Amino acid sequence: MALRINPFKPNNLAPVGMFAGRIDELRLLEGGLNQTKHGEPTNFLITGDRGIGKSSLLLFLDAIAKGDVTGLDGGKFNFIVISLNVSDKMNLLTFMRIVENNVRREIGKTEVARKFLADTWSFVQRLRVMDSGISGSVDEQDEEVILDEFASSLAETCNRIVKPATGESKKDGILFIIDEADNAIPELRLGYFIKTVTEDLQKNGCNNVMFVVTGLPETVEKLKASHESSVRAFHPVKIKELLPPDRKRVVDLGIKKANEINSEKTSVTEDAKEQISSLSEGYPHFIQQFAYCAFKQDTDLIVDSKDVMDSAFAEGGALDSIGNRYYESDFYEKIKSDEYRQVLTIMSKRMNSWIKKAEIRAEFTGPETKLTNALKALTDRRIILKNKERDGEYRLQQRGFALWIQLFGNRK
CATH class of the missing domain: 1.10.8 (Helicase, Ruva Protein; domain 3)
Structure with missing residues (x-):
């Protein structure tokens, strides 16, 4: 048999041509694009476990929004798409600078557009100085002033591409895709940013900007931590397993x-x-x-x-291979205690079925306090799930994690 090209891509996003499922989610997002195109912006918060396909869904959304493919319901769009990945080193000022860089790259293709952007986003030079630390510490009042200028500049830019100058192509609006939002640190103030900017855009007469934020389930709490009501700006979408x-x-x-x-x-x-x-x-x-x-x-x-x-x-x-990417961190890096790993090993015998604390205790060799601490720590880190309907019951999130623990968990 000759050498063959393997078509499956476990370490990459699913290309549009190999995308399957998510029909309801795509139709919902396509509807949001259509609303935003016609001046009724809709924002989405997409959450789901690692490996569930959030980023591949975004890749398909990107293609629909840009007009590279026709939407499932026949929609044809022409949005500017700004895609950003949140890192755990990104503060609010850095985030706004990255947005501005992306706006320039996507829109500043002509000399006329570059001149317009230079004038419209002139405040960014001051932002660079502030973020560099040269001018000393940046307080929240400074950030609020900058954020107000940011929203005003974004509104002016969006209104320009929706109603372009002579010789420029017309766009439907701007789509922001903010991925891996679960990495957000308090200094990013992501919830505050979204809440403030979406409100300021409307005040500035801009209704053609759509935000799609994605991340692990804990993203919801991170957004609330920076602004309690920020999640109200989104239509929630929970990604589940493919059928x-x-x-x-x-x-x-x-x-x-x-x-x-x-x-x-x-x-x-x-x-x-x-x-x-x-x-x-x-x-x-x-x-x-x-x-x-x-x-x-x-x-x-x-x-x-x-x-x-x-x-x-x-x-x-x-x-x-799946364990190397998804399970090893939960088993070794997120927990430093052998007793905690023992709890996971005991639970793995039940695969991902519910197991009572008393049943774990029967095999656990450590003291009761250690078991209680282990279950709380593992639950807080979302390594295991706690039954909300029955006290004292826990389970692993995935059957694959249980299998991996049994086969490879004790490997040095």
Whole structure:
């Protein structure tokens, strides 16, 4: 068998051509684009677990907003898209500078536009000095003045592209995609930023800016911490696991892509797709990883259940690779106590089913106080979940985490 290009991409975003599922979410976001295009802006807060496909969804939204693809409901758009990833070193002033840099890059394509931006965003030079620390500490009053100028400049810029000058192309508005918002530190004041800017844009007569913020579930609390009512500015969207038909469609799209680029044609059995669907638990990244390893394992141009299983649990295989990216940090870096890891190991025997504290205690070798502290710490870090309906019950979030602990958790 000749060398083949593996079409599955476990460490990359799903390209638009291999995107599956999320129909309801895409229609909701497309509706937001249409509202914003016609002067009724709608903002979204998208939350979900790691590997659930938030960033791939944003990539598809980006393509729809720019007009690279037609929306599911036939919408055709022409937005300027500003995409930002939040880091844990980003304060508010730095964030506004990055936004301004992106605005210049996306809009300042002509000499006329560059002159307009230089005048409109002239205050940014002062912002650079403030953020550098040359002028001393920056208090909240300084930030509020800068934020007011920022919102005014953004409004003027958006109104310019919606009603352009002679010779400039017309746009529908500006879409801000702010990803990994769970990394936000208090100094970023992200909730305060969104709440203030959205209100100031309306005061400045600008109604064609849409914000989409995404992150892990704890993003909600981080936004509230910087401004209690900031989450009211968003329509909440919780991303859940893909349904089995969509999981299998991801595999089919990958095999189709493989057969377009490889001379030798590959097929996949229904049993193999069923196993990939089950093992992945509906997490798109996990589907890609199990499918990637199964495709790599295949030697007869038929990806079957044996290929899936042989490549799934071996050292260096699919589950091990998923663990390296998603589970090792929770098991080793976020917790420094062997007793805490013992709790996880005991819980893994029940996979991701609920287990009572008394049942954990029966196998736990440490003192009661240590067990209580472990359960609280693991819950606070969202490594385990606490049953809201029954006291004293806990479970791991994913079956894959339990399997990884059993197979690789004690590996040095």
